[in-house]
Amino acid sequence: MAAALSVSTSTRLGVAAVLLAAVVSGCSYPGSTPASTSVSHPRTVSVTELVFKRVGPQLSTSPSQVVLNGILWHLSDGRSVTPKRSDLVMSSTFGTNAVAVLRLPQASGNWLDVIFLSQVNGAWQTNGAVDGPALRPPSRARGLKLPFSRFVASTLTVGADSAWVFEEMSGSAVVSILKEPTYPTTFPGFTSSSINGETIYQETSGVSSTLVLVEPSTYIVLTGNVSPAALRRLAASLPPASAGLFPFSTL
Numbered sequence: 195m196a197a198a199l200s201v202s203t204s205t206r207l208g209v210a211a212v213l214l215a216a217v218v219s220g221c222s223y224p225g226s227t228p229a230s231t232s233v234s235h236p237r238t239v240s241v242t243e244l245v246f247k248r249v250g251p252q253l254s255t256s257p258s259q260v261v262l263n264g265i266l267w268h269l270s271d272g273r274s275v276t277p278k279r280s281d282l283v284m285s286s287t288f289g290t291n292a293v294a295v296l297r298l299p300q301a302s303g304n305w306l307d308v309i310f311l312s313q314v315n316g317a318w319q320t321n322g323a324v325d326g327p328a329l330r331p332p333s334r335a336r337g338l339k340l341p342f343s344r345f346v347a348s349t350l351t352v353g354a355d356s357a358w359v360f361e362e363m364s365g366s367a368v369v370s371i372l373k374e375p376t377y378p379t380t381f382p383g384f385t386s387s388s389i390n391g392e393t394i395y396q397e398t399s400g401v402s403s404t405l406v407l408v409e410p411s412t413y414i415v416l417t418g419n420v421s422p423a424a425l426r427r428l429a430a431s432l433p434p435a436s437a438g439l440f441p442f443s444t445l
Contacts (some may be wrong), residue, residue, distance in 0.1 A: 239269055262279060281299065293309070328345075358371045367420055381406060
């Protein structure tokens with residue numbers, strides 16, 4: 195049996211399941227049988243547990259293979275589901291790290307999972323995830339020039355890495371900002387330019403856009419299913435990685 199890492203969503207962005215039901219009595223006429231009609235309103239379905247299953251070497255050659263074969267959701271309505279290829283919103287690779295976004299259509303509220311991965315000895319593995327729907331009040335931009343006006347924000351820390359996830363309220367777009375220690379690497383297929391005097395590397399593959407901003411002791415990765423120009427505007431609005439409010443510039 196494959197080993198699995200279970201991540202409870204009760205401390206993340208899970209929402210309690212709610213069951214709403216109404217019973218409407220039908221009208222009775224002389225000589226007729228009284229009718230009763232039951233009207234059930236759909237339940238709000240949430241993820242109660244997100245499980246990272248261990249996948250074999252043959253399924254660890256790409257981030258998309260890992261998330262499609264190594265994710266299991268337990269839902270509040272009792273179902274357990276795995277992702278399909280059509281649920282993969284985007285996947286972006288930069289050096290030995292990657293981000294993949296999955297949509298969970300069986301759950302309520304534009305449920306997206308943003309999965310962070312790294313490559314170790316040639317095999318991809320999951321490091322963590324931001325899990326949940328856009329069912330909360332919208333967040334504030336705090337100086338960021340995001341490509342959408344109404345969004346919710348989440349944060350995640352994995353070891354020395356920090357990540358901020360911004361999800362458009364309708365679930366149509368998601369952007370991640372990662373701050374990671376610098377290490378020797380190249381970005382094959384990326385084109386180089388500069389923003390505010392800093393070197394950047396940028397790449398687009400399908401709907402996925404990625405921008406790497408290199409600073410002296412840190413590199414910052416922006417990725418999402420938005421245009422390359424949108425990521426450039428967002429990168430230009432970032433304060434230095436050493437700023438205390440990073441990635442925000444205002445309270």
